[in-house]
Amino acid sequence: MTGEGVRVAAPPRRRAGVPAGVMLAIAWLMVILAIALLADLVRPYGITAMDLRARLQPPIGFGGSWAHALGTDELGRDVLSRLIESIRISLQIAFGATIIAAVFGTTMGFLAAHFRGWVEQCVLMLIDFQASMPFLILALSVLAFFGNSLVLFVCLMGLYGWERHARISRGLAIAANAQGYAAAVRQLGARPMRIYLGHVLPNIASTLIVAATLSFPEVVLLESGLSFLGLGVQPPMTSLGNMVGYGREYITRAPWIMLAPSVVIVLTTLSVSILGDWLRDRLDPTLT
Amino acid sequence: MLRFIALRVGRALLTIVLVVTFAFVVLRLSGDPALMIMSPDAPPEALAAFRQAWGLDAPIWLQYLKYFGAILQGELGQSMRDGRPAIQLVAERIPATLTLTLPALALKVGLGIPAGIYAALHRNSMTDRVVMTFAVAGFTVPSFVLGLILVLIFAVQLGWLPSGGAESWRSIILPVIAMGLGGAGVLARFTRSAMLEVLGQPYIRTASAKGVPWGAVVRGHALPNAAIPTVTVVGFMVGSLMAGAVVVESVFSWPGVGRLMVVAVANRDLAVVQCVLLLVSATMVTSNLIVDVMYGVLDPRLRGQAPAGGGH
Numbered sequence: 339m340t341g342e343g344v345r346v347a348a349p350p351r352r353r354a355g356v357p358a359g360v361m362l363a364i365a366w367l368m369v370i371l372a373i374a375l376l377a378d379l380v381r382p383y384g385i386t387a388m389d390l391r392a393r394l395q396p397p398i399g400f401g402g403s404w405a406h407a408l409g410t411d412e413l414g415r416d417v418l419s420r421l422i423e424s425i426r427i428s429l430q431i432a433f434g435a436t437i438i439a440a441v442f443g444t445t446m447g448f449l450a451a452h453f454r455g456w457v458e459q460c461v462l463m464l465i466d467f468q469a470s471m472p473f474l475i476l477a478l479s480v481l482a483f484f485g486n487s488l489v490l491f492v493c494l495m496g497l498y499g500w501e502r503h504a505r506i507s508r509g510l511a512i513a514a515n516a517q518g519y520a521a522a523v524r525q526l527g528a529r530p531m532r533i534y535l536g537h538v539l540p541n542i543a544s545t546l547i548v549a550a551t552l553s554f555p556e557v558v559l560l561e562s563g564l565s566f567l568g569l570g571v572q573p574p575m576t577s578l579g580n581m582v583g584y585g586r587e588y589i590t591r592a593p594w595i596m597l598a599p600s601v602v603i604v605l606t607t608l609s610v611s612i613l614g615d616w617l618r619d620r621l622d623p624t625l626t
Numbered sequence: 627m628l629r630f631i632a633l634r635v636g637r638a639l640l641t642i643v644l645v646v647t648f649a650f651v652v653l654r655l656s657g658d659p660a661l662m663i664m665s666p667d668a669p670p671e672a673l674a675a676f677r678q679a680w681g682l683d684a685p686i687w688l689q690y691l692k693y694f695g696a697i698l699q700g701e702l703g704q705s706m707r708d709g710r711p712a713i714q715l716v717a718e719r720i721p722a723t724l725t726l727t728l729p730a731l732a733l734k735v736g737l738g739i740p741a742g743i744y745a746a747l748h749r750n751s752m753t754d755r756v757v758m759t760f761a762v763a764g765f766t767v768p769s770f771v772l773g774l775i776l777v778l779i780f781a782v783q784l785g786w787l788p789s790g791g792a793e794s795w796r797s798i799i800l801p802v803i804a805m806g807l808g809g810a811g812v813l814a815r816f817t818r819s820a821m822l823e824v825l826g827q828p829y830i831r832t833a834s835a836k837g838v839p840w841g842a843v844v845r846g847h848a849l850p851n852a853a854i855p856t857v858t859v860v861g862f863m864v865g866s867l868m869a870g871a872v873v874v875e876s877v878f879s880w881p882g883v884g885r886l887m888v889v890a891v892a893n894r895d896l897a898v899v900q901c902v903l904l905l906v907s908a909t910m911v912t913s914n915l916i917v918d919v920m921y922g923v924l925d926p927r928l929r930g931q932a933p934a935g936g937g938h
Contacts, residue, residue: 463640466637466641467641470910470914472870476648479649563768563770569888589777600775603771608762
């Protein structure tokens with residue numbers, strides 16, 4: 339949907355080194371990952387700790403002090419601390435959702451490739467359905483009416499993008515079934531589970547990993563969009579989109595509340611996209 | 627060709643049935659609407675009366691059949707909040723949404739496709755790099771972030787344009803840009819890749835080799851062939867004319883279908899949510915159908931086969 343077949347016409351590039359842009363992207367992602375893992379250690383304040391004497395303080399460089407490096411919000415809560423916690427929650431959701439989408443999608447793809455016939459038709463129909471519906475609207479309906487728990491939210495995000503994995507794994511598994519190695523294992527009497535998990539999956543894993551890298555930023559954008567609307571992650575928990583939604587109220591007086599998480603969202607999705615594009619060029623240039 | 631169209635129409639109807647079923651299952655089984663609307667400590671008689679009034683006491687399959695029958699008759703229920711027909715509430719928001727999404731679509735197509743074609747024809751030039759940088763940014767900057775940054779610059783700092791509301795024609799400028807730029811980036815990227823793929827084909831070399839001027843090669847051979855994949859993306863954008871503005875409408879407090887949806891969801895207003903869901907999916911399915919049929923017109927090879935996987 340995003341039109342990523344840009345380099346399909348070009349011969350696959352095999353560079354010895356890693357381009358500078360990709361290095362920067364990797365570096366940023368490492369920093370973000372480290373922050374997410376060490377959130378409790380690097381966070382200067384609690385996310386709900388209020389300092390009513392220091393409300394709406396600007397960040398450093400705009401008249402702020404090191405006590406609150408990225409300023410404070412309306413309730414005197416430290417923006418940096420909330421940002422760190424938001425990064426952790428948003429990444430947890432995005433990773434969880436991407437893994438669910440990959441596992442579920444690949445399973446569906448394998449089922450379709452193994453049984454063919456009406457099972458395959460059903461899977462294809464579900465894929466068509468998913469691809470032809472605006473997911474945001476579906477997600478809105480589900481979320482509001484099931485109430486909002488973090489588990490449900492992650493599962494819902496996991497439903498997003500499963501169809502890409504299903505399409506890819508179905509195609510690749512059908513191709514693999516026609517190849518010698520799968521036939522050989524089957525002749526030796528291996529059960530389908532063993533053929534698919536032990537032999538087919540490792541052979542197509544690189545393509546699936548690239549597909550996951552391509553859908554990761556989309557999940558981050560979707561999560562932040564829903565949380566921005568106030569329908570995703572709920573207070574007192576905080577996520578990047580949630581922070582932007584809250585900061586929007588103070589856009590005239592304290593734009594930093596909204597700008598800090600915005601910058602993190604953009605840089606993170608950009609970095610994963612750059613990394614994903616690069617991986618695709620290296621591993622599987624035919625993937626879209 | 628007739629069989630081709632019949633198959634596609636059948637598939638479209640099936641999608642609608644799936645959406646209706648999905649809506650019904652999710653919305654009805656998620657909880658007791660009577661408790662959500664009334665409050666848990668309402669007297670039991672009032673709850674029972676409410677359930678009976680809305681048909682919530684019947685077995686679920688009967689509710690489903692009734693629901694389906696009602697939809698076939700154009701009866702989509704009443705808003706549980708103010709008692710007006712949901713379809714009326716939704717219908718009166720449609721013009722406001724289209725006021726934003728149609729100019730945004732024009733911006734996407736008018737900016738994205740020419741930029742993509744130009745970038746492909748001048749591959750690896752400075753312009754190509756600039757266009758592609760913008761295209762990637764268009765994909766990675768969420769529309770609410772872009773919208774808020776536009777508000778910050780043009781409404782808060784410069785004071786040139788209103789930051790929200792729908793008072794004058796100037797109110798539509800920022801939301802349209804916030805929606806259009808991202809889509810233009812996506813479309814530019816897609817058009818460029820489609821063009822590059824076509825330009826690498828042997829028939830382009832043949833046409834050039836037999837002395838056809840380059841401009842004529844591009845117009846006569848490259849553009850028509852590159853149009854096929856681009857039509858899919860444009861079709862998807864046309865399909866999201868109703869749904870595409872949910873986030874941006876919220877950023878700019880625009881009184882459209884998207885705002886209505888968000889508010890209805892927050893209020894748990896079943897009828898309105900279902901109505902929006904149906905409207906959005908009908909728009910989407912119709913435009914997918916048109917795209918499918920246009921495929922058949924643009925590329926006769928596709929008439930015989932069923933494309934799997936949502937036309938990517």
